[in-house]
Amino acid sequence: MVFSVAYHFLHDRSLADEVAQDVFLRLYQNLASIVSPQHLVFWLRKVACRRALDMARKLPKTPPVGLQDIAEPSAESPDTDPLLSEGLRRMVASLPKDARAVIILRYQEELELAEIARILDVPVNTVKSRLERALGVLREKLNRWTGGVAR
Amino acid sequence: MNPWEESLREALRRKDAPPGFSNRVLARVRDLRAREKRPWFRAFLARPALRWAAAALCLVIAVSVAFWDQQQRQRRQGELARMQVKQALRIASVKLNAARRMVQEVNQGTAQSRL
């Protein structure tokens, strides 16, 4: 989960690895403050998002997605479109950082808006509007990428 | 969720950490311990075996909880899918039979008018 949040945020395996290591290191240092399994999951998500955000701030701006940039599809479930999935991952990684976190928590972790608001420490309405804007941007990018024949 | 959001969910499916991840975390914990200056903690973690055990315990707990969380999520998804299957089949069955009955009524009406 932690690595996955970082990976989808940064779209870079080695940076995600570094962030995930960092999160577990912090967990080791804060283990005494964890009170339950649910708290631990909440804590991991919160810190993973925060660390991924910090890392993203240090990086140069992500270039726009081009079809030529999409890597060869790796083995995925037979029902998925690997090109589309990879394209979407890159598009998510190119979103503004705040929006990126909301999208990942919503669609990777499948959390409700209230839970996302708790993790990111923002009001629910802020989460809602970031989500709507992010989905709008993603739809637009996807339309341009597929030449207007988005799924 | 509409199909395009399904694609998004599929694209953002959880990815596993690369191989050797646990070892790298443990290595960093070791380095951290070497630099730490908390006397009360130092006394406890003075023994390497205990340090390793504590770090390994953290990882095991975190991985177990993440696994448990994933299982719970999958259970919720599965139950939801089960309810949706039943709902869909209910609707399909009712509409299928309604159509068939309409045909029967028409046929009966035609047969009666011929008598």
Next chain:
Amino acid sequence: MNARNKKIRSGALAAFFVAMLLGTLSMPAFGQNPRLDIKNLEALAKKASEVVDVNLDGSLLKLASKFMTDEDDREALGIIKNLKGVYVKSLTFDEPGDYSEGDVEAIRSQLQAPAWSRIVSARSKHDGENAEIYLMTATDGGSVLGMAIICAEPKELTVVNIVGPVDIDKLSQLEGKMGIPRLEEQTDESGQKPEGHRAKP
């Protein structure tokens, strides 16, 4: 025979063998896709007062089947066993006329493709209800590849799309089980059906 003629002849022979091979294989013809595009109904759903929206692809059906362990679930499990998708859109509107024939036609036009056969078409002028059932079968006329049901009532539009080898008889027999009330034929003395006789899902 010169080299050019030899090339043309061998090309033609190759094409002939490929065509024969394709003809003998029991497989769906190119362009046969039992999955309907019901995107237009998503826009229509915004006008509906009630929406039932089910989108279950192969992986979700597999996941669901792992949790269908009750006695109740046995028959449903038998139906979905080899299916690749179950998609239902049922829209209920406040007023007749809130959806148009054009909305239905956008779905129906996809079912005019040669691969689809309409097996039931029923219209009730009295109730303003129109029901159609379509099947897609493999080119050898054998296995069912998919099914579509369109039920258009004055204040309700339902589209059901099942992808895969659906057993229609088993599906029909579900009525009366799984909490689905059986629709008994009821008429009053005048031979007319009483109001509200239709079982809503």
